[in-house]
Each structure stands twice: as C-alpha cells, then as structure tokens.
Amino acid sequence: MRLCRLQVYNFRNLANVQLTFPEGPCLFVGDNGQGKTNLLEAIFVLSVFRSFRADSEIQMVRREAIEQGLGMAKVTAEIARNLGPLRLELAMVVREEGHVGKSVKVNGAPKRINEAVGAFLAVLFTANDLELISGSPAARRRYLDLLLSRLDPGYVLSRQRLSKVLLQRNYLLRQIKEGAARPEEMEFWDQCLAQEAARMIWARAQTVASLQSLVASAYTTLGEGEDIELHYVPKLGAAGNDALHQGPDALAEAFRLDLERLRPQETAAGMTLLGPQRDDIEITWKGVPAAGYVSRGQERILALALRVAEALYLKEAKGDSPLLLLDDVVSELDVRRRKRLLDILSRYEQVLATATDLQSFPPELVASSSIYMVSKGEVLPVSPAKGQQPDLPEP
Numbered sequence: 001m002r003l004c005r006l007q008v009y010n011f012r013n014l015a016n017v018q019l020t021f022p023e024g025p026c027l028f029v030g031d032n033g034q035g036k037t038n039l040l041e042a043i044f045v046l047s048v049f050r051s052f053r054a055d056s057e058i059q060m061v062r063r064e065a066i067e068q069g070l071g072m073a074k075v076t077a078e079i080a081r082n083l084g085p086l087r088l089e090l091a092m093v094v095r096e097e098g099h100v101g102k103s104v105k106v107n108g109a110p111k112r113i114n115e116a117v118g119a120f121l122a123v124l125f126t127a128n129d130l131e132l133i134s135g136s137p138a139a140r141r142r143y144l145d146l147l148l149s150r151l152d153p154g155y156v157l158s159r160q161r162l163s164k165v166l167l168q169r170n171y172l173l174r175q176i177k178e179g180a181a182r183p184e185e186m187e188f189w190d191q192c193l194a195q196e197a198a199r200m201i202w203a204r205a206q207t208v209a210s211l212q213s214l215v216a217s218a219y220t221t222l223g224e225g226e227d228i229e230l231h232y233v234p235k236l237g238a239a240g241n242d243a244l245h246q247g248p249d250a251l252a253e254a255f256r257l258d259l260e261r262l263r264p265q266e267t268a269a270g271m272t273l274l275g276p277q278r279d280d281i282e283i284t285w286k287g288v289p290a291a292g293y294v295s296r297g298q299e300r301i302l303a304l305a306l307r308v309a310e311a312l313y314l315k316e317a318k319g320d321s322p323l324l325l326l327d328d329v330v331s332e333l334d335v336r337r338r339k340r341l342l343d344i345l346s347r348y349e350q351v352l353a354t355a356t357d358l359q360s361f362p363p364e365l366v367a368s369s370s371i372y373m374v375s376k377g378e379v380l381p382v383s384p385a386k387g388q389q390p391d392l393p394e395p
C-alpha cells in the first residue's frame, strides 16, 4: 500500500503539515528536534492508533494548542491499497484531567479503534529498537502486541479486557488479603482472566513461532550468518505449561487451575502473578541469550531483523505491502549493511526515511527519492522533481 496524502494538525510540534507523496521513496532531513520523528509517529499512529513512545497520549497533542484551550490534534491520510482506496482520520481531544478522547473515521464513517487498527499497515524502525534486544520484557511484549493488533481485531479486544480484568482482580486480591472480601469472589475473575490470557498467549506463541525463521533469515541477509532463535516464554503454572500446545480452550482451563493453586501466593502478594502481562520473548544467539553476548553492532542488526520480519509477516498475512518508516536508522549502519537493507526495502511499495543529513543515505537512494526538509515543525519539499539532485542549504 501507499500513502498518497497526509494532513497533520496540532500533532506534537507539527502545527499544520499537508503533504502529497509522489511514488518512490521519500527522505526527510533536518537537524535534531525539528519534527522528523514526530512526522513518522503521526503516520504510524494511523496503523495502530497508539503511540509507539508516548507514556500518556496527551503528549501527542501540541502543547501550544492545549495552552490556548484548543486541545485537539488531528491526522488524516489517504492511502492506496490492493483492497481499494482508504481514508483514515484520527482526532484526539484533550478532556478534563488530561484524558485524551480518540475518535476514528474510516472512509468517512465513525469506527471503533479495534475496527480501524490494521486497515493501514505501517512498520516503524527506530534507533530505540535496540531495546527489543537489551531492554525489559515489556518492550518485546509491546512489539508482539502491536504486530498482532494489526492482524487480529479480536486480539485488541482481548488486550483491552485483560487490562480491565487485571485491575479488578488485583483490587479484589488486596481486599481478600485485608479480610474485606471472600476468596470465592475470585472465581468469576479467574474465569475472565483465564479466557483472555489463553487467547492472547495462544496468538502470541503462534506468532513467535512464525517469526522465528523470518528473523533468522533477515539477520543472515543483513550480514551475520549466525543462528538466531526466538522462543516465546509465557508466565504459566505447571498445568498451563502442559497445555501450551493443546489449543486456547484447553489452555484456558489449565490456566484457571493454576490460578486456583496459586491463590495463597497471589493473595499474599496482592497481585496477579501469572498471565500475558508477564510474558517474554527469549532471543538466543548460538544458544545463549543474545542480550548478554552480542556486540552493540550485532544488537542493532538483530533489532533491524525483528522489524524486517515484522514487515514481511504483515505483508504475507495481509497480502499487501506495509509502508516502511525508518527513523534515523540508516545512518547507524556501515556501508555494506546500508546496501543490504536497501535491497530488502526495495521489495516494499513505499519507504519514508529520516536522517539529519542526506549523506547518511546511499547515493543511489537519494537519486531516486523525493527529498523534504524538516524545520521547526514544517515540512518542505526540496527536490523539484524526483531523480534530480536537490540544492540543500548548507548545514
């Protein structure tokens, strides 16, 4: 698929950006802090309707607008897909106490977020992807969650329900601990948790199994021929582990049993100790955990391989090429790896990439790309026509 037009209004430092994208790659250059990442984030948010970095959604709304009492950000895109044209609109309105209300329209019709997620496919590569390898399990769960969200609307619902169930359940565990509630009240919440947990764990385990060969082969293509393996490590009890390969229904029943057995420990801790909120993906290199052994450079290649695998997985599952967004990642690679990454990227319909200067990109990419300058939240085309070397202002 291809992003044809984009309008960004009051999104971070982008007050009002309107762009029409020609075919072929687009490169965005500009000094630090000008809005390059913000632009890619604005596009990516239309794929998953969550930020890839905001701790709270209010951060996505332009501060000056909030101060003036006009706390609304809006991103609109027109996309050409194999399934037909798509118009997406996301409005974020700041309400009382910093809560952000999101509303979504697909081809003009209001939709719920879980109905709109994944209509537009984008994959975002960032320099922070290193945390997929060396960061906490939360980063890897997020990777899986965002991937599955774009493929399976039911997964989005399960995830939303899981967070609600966990809140209720943890509250009740504390009540039981204080003698303010009876343990039997837990049964209902156990049932709810087991159902959502089993569904999510099942989906995640299948996905990691499919990603394994894609990550390994991307890692090889990008220049390292060593064996990389991915394993999904669910946080289950003994029964759950036995039922892991028996389907979501058997897994749910086993999970419920594990919760029953674990009741005393959970009550003492006042929190839920099992479930997908504690899972991880183990990434091994030559049979040992990658994070502890590989070099910083290898970590970078491995993180890149995870994103390449994500793109390929989406492409195969949805039968359409996702839009690739590369934020500051090309400049970090040596020349040989840049070339290999470019070969991979050329299999996708559209690539948008950022860097602080054009020299970060291979000359053949620059020659075939449209170039934009990003400065103080404005995005200006600098190449008069594709294929010509632009006159860039001296840095």
Ligand SMILES: Nc1ncnc2c1ncn2[C@@H]1O[C@H](COP(=O)(O)OP(=O)(O)O)[C@@H](O)[C@H]1O
Pocket (backbone or CB within 6 Å): 011, 012, 013, 030, 031, 032, 033, 034, 035, 036, 037, 038, 039, 058, 059, 060, 061, 062, 063, 064, 374
């Ligand atoms: N909600 C917001 N309102 C206004 N400005 C913001 C908001 N969030 C981030 N910014 C600004 O955006 C700028 C960073 O933009 P960014 O896209 O990360 O830059 P870069 O070009 O280096 O990728 C910073 O100057 C920051 O203050």
Ligand SMILES: [Mg+2]
Pocket (backbone or CB within 6 Å): 033, 036, 037, 038, 327, 328
């Ligand atoms: Mg940036």
